[in-house]
Amino acid sequence: MSGKKQNLPRYRQVYEILRKHIINGVYREGDMLPSENDLCQTNGITRPTVRLALDQLVKDGFIKKQQGKGSIVCAQPKGIGILSVAGTTTAIGKENLKTKILEGPVIRKWDDPFIFPLSDVEKESGCIYMERVRLVNNKPLFYDITFLPNINLPRFTSRTFENRSLFDILRRSYQIKVIGGEQRLKAIPAKGKICQHLDVKEGDPVLHLERKINTNRIDFNFYSTLFCNTTEHDLFGIF
Amino acid sequence: MSGKKQNLPRYRQVYEILRKHIINGVYREGDMLPSENDLCQTNGITRPTVRLALDQLVKDGFIKKQQGKGSIVCAQPKGIGILSVAGTTTAIGKENLKTKILEGPVIRKWDDPFIFPLSDVEKESGCIYMERVRLVNNKPLFYDITFLPNINLPRFTSRTFENRSLFDILRRSYQIKVIGGEQRLKAIPAKGKICQHLDVKEGDPVLHLERKINTNRIDFNFYSTLFCNTTEHDLFGIF
DNA sequence: TAACTTTACTTGTAAATACAAGTTATATTG
């Protein structure tokens, strides 16, 4: 719980450690995590702090808690966990994932009408637009159109996004942290660019997600339209 | 905070009150909720307890909190909020909603292979099966196939579900409370019964959800396969 | 009057304590 780089809140640090342990197989499905009191002792923190970490693990689906018994590790979800998380890199995992830039990032006007209501500031500043395809095992999974408000993102358009996570870049270069969002979703027949980029036939069913992604920067949200070919991969989420 | 029926934890009671206020328009989008300290005073509880209630409102998308500023009411989401909640009645709202029973509830064997892994106990006990159509404004929105483990649900098959919420019945008659779950989702072409029950053409894109719904009863989950016609209604969720 | 500083207020993090409710292990009794 020390070191310059580790300036996360303590509960967050414990959460990250436990999460990594679960992801790395140290704790497997059905295993009990150490008790809250044990975690207090091993981490030198008090129980309310431990509970914050555990509650976040519950919220993210890694564990289930049962009064009197303990915290049980859940099965690792299958499928693409895009419904519960913001980023496609997180949802897919970095292995097997490729990103191809189709267009952008370029500064341009917002689509009109746009998929979500825009503030006057957003409207005035225009957006940074880019189109990407995300491929898993070299097959297109997502056709992803991203719209970022052109507000305080210096030199954004000169950055490279090939095989890189947009969220990582936002966090490291601009201190913008994604904190959640909302989405709408429907099934539509593929047509036009969607057929081309997802390698599906005209009329094939694809998923269409429209997302508004919230960040820690006040009044800075960004937007994403995703088309997803679910032939080989379900989308997954918890609620 | 008193009365026999109100045996919810205090943080839960405050959550319910505030949520109702937001839903009923007492607080509107952009309004600030009372500060944490104000809520402590008006409700006679301490701040950690208030914070639990507010954190749940954040989690459910009703408010956003900003350090130093307060808790701001979010816009009420549009669309069918099925992606973030367990029940279709909650997702749709009770107005304009009709439920038609197509089949069941009947006791029968689980589908094999089944959409989620089953425990030995579940396999052995078989399932209670029913098919429903949920209609909004008299148009079919969901074709809902539900599988409940045939475990400790006395007289379940003699109950009526026409225009009634399954979750309500489980809670009131069996003290089974839904506490969340997981879902998988894809876009598929409609065929067979789906065309018939959702009133769509062969090959039209529909959403296919497979859900495992967790309850407060230990080792008692139930399952649902939903087909959704998203022509007129998006599905909505927060993450 | 504008700019700066201070104060008051708000949410975020954390510790310490206490009691309740549920589960499991151990001890006791028949």
Next chain:
DNA sequence: CAATATAACTTGTATTTACAAGTAAAGTTA
């Protein structure tokens, strides 16, 4: 040895206290 009771352990709820960090209002100074 089986059944029951008790103790130990685990998570759930709640209070109290303290400090940190951010926002907005009020006060002071130039």
